[in-house]
Amino acid sequence: xxxxxxxxxxxxxxxxxxxxxxxxxxxxxxxxxxxxSLVSQKLDEIEDVIPxxxxxxxxxxxxxxxxxxxxxxxxxxxxxxxxxxxxxHVISAxxxxxxxxxxxxxxxxxxxDKSTYISNCSAVEYxxxxxxxxxxxxxxxxxxxxxxxxxxxxxRGCVDAGSIAIGGRYAGIxxxxxxxxxxxxxRTSSILFDASRDPPALFLPGDRIRFVPL
Numbered sequence: 256x257x258x259x260x261x262x263x264x265x266x267x268x269x270x271x272x273x274x275x276x277x278x279x280x281x282x283x284x285x286x287x288x289x290x291x292s293l294v295s296q297k298l299d300e301i302e303d304v305i306p307x308x309x310x311x312x313x314x315x316x317x318x319x320x321x322x323x324x325x326x327x328x329x330x331x332x333x334x335x336x337x338x339x340x341x342x343x344h345v346i347s348a349x350x351x352x353x354x355x356x357x358x359x360x361x362x363x364x365x366x367x368d369k370s371t372y373i374s375n376c377s378a379v380e381y382x383x384x385x386x387x388x389x390x391x392x393x394x395x396x397x398x399x400x401x402x403x404x405x406x407x408x409x410x411r412g413c414v415d416a417g418s419i420a421i422g423g424r425y426a427g428i429x430x431x432x433x434x435x436x437x438x439x440x441x442r443t444s445s446i447l448f449d450a451s452r453d454p455p456a457l458f459l460p461g462d463r464i465r466f467v468p469l
Contacts, residue, residue: 269281269469270329272291273312275304275318276314276315276316276317277291277312277313277314277315278312278313278314278429279310279311279313280310280311280313280319280329281309281310281314282306282310282311282445283309284309285309285332285333286306286307286309286310286311286384286385286418287306287382287384287460287461288333289311289329289333290304290306290311290460290461291331291461292328293311293325293328296324296408298322298324298325298328299316300315300316300317300321300322300325301313301314301316301325302314302315302316305385305402306385306460307385307387308384308385308394312319312347313325313329316378319411331468341382341383341459341461341462341463342459342462342463343380343462343463343464343465344457344458344462344463344464344465345410345465345467346404346428346443346445346464346465346466346467347442347443347444347445347466347467347469348377348419348441348442348443348466348467348468348469349441349442349468349469350369350373350376350377350419350440350441351373351440351441352469353368353420354441354442355419355439355440355441355442356439357407357438357439357440358439358440358441359371359373359415361402361404361438361440363402365401365402372402373441373468375399375401375402376402376440376441376466377428377465377466377467377468379397379398379399379465380397380463380464380465381396381398381426381463381464381465381466382396382397382461382462382463382464383395383396383458383459383460383461383462383463383464384396384425384460385460386456386458386460388427389429389430389431389433389448390430390431390448390455390456391430391447391448391455391456391457391458392427392428392429392430392447393427393428393447393458393462394425394427395425395426395428395464396424396425397426398421398424398425398426399424402421403421403423403424404421404423404436404438405422405423406422406423406436406437407436407437407438409436410435410436411425411434411435411436411439412434413430413432413433413434414432414433414434414435414437414439415428415429415432415442416430416431416432417429417430417442417443417444417445417447418435418439418441418442419439419440419441419442419443419466420435420437420438420439420440421437421438422436422437422438423442428443428445428447430446430447431448434457441466441468443466445457
């Protein structure tokens with residue numbers, strides 16, 4: 256465990272080494288704020304910064320220690336940015352029917368007709384909190400509480416690429432076909448991950464997404 260000698264108020268995040276070059280940092284609700292701070296500083300010792308749900312993984316170029324600049328950044332309490340400032344992606348999507356087999360049930364659960372449910376989904380500007388599960392899979396915050404639902408009790412054996420889904424408080428989009436347990440409400444033809452593209456993932460942490468129904 257690595258930590259500073261003095262803890263300012265509020266308490267700074269906890270640190271934990273993961274292997275020789277990985278530093279896992281507990282960041283809570285301020286994950287993106289720390290991520291943006293580290294990325295913007297372009298510290299030579301950092302190879303990559305990977306946000307997750309309430310934490311960051313800082314991958315160092317070399318093992319053996321942490322610089323004073325990185326220590327100072329990670330020991331300085333950072334508040335969540337007051338507004339969404341990442342790149343805005345407008346994603347055309349088909350909702351319901353074969354593209355969104357769970358939408359009718361979720362609309363009924365939310366006591367809405369399908370049209371109102373779709374309007375509520377598309378009225379929100381989502382934020383990419385982090386990527387995971389599949390390469391390029393965005394975990395999107397901003398989902399209205401009335402639309403939040405648990406994952407399916409029984410996962411599907413195959414979910415179509417481009418499927419727009421809800422799992423708890425997050426919305427997400429499946430970049431590739433495969434098994435999945437989230438509730439499927441729609442589908443987009445956008446290519447979320449292409450290894451030949453630079454960068455290969457369409458979205459980056461901090462980006463914004465707005466859905467436009469077809």
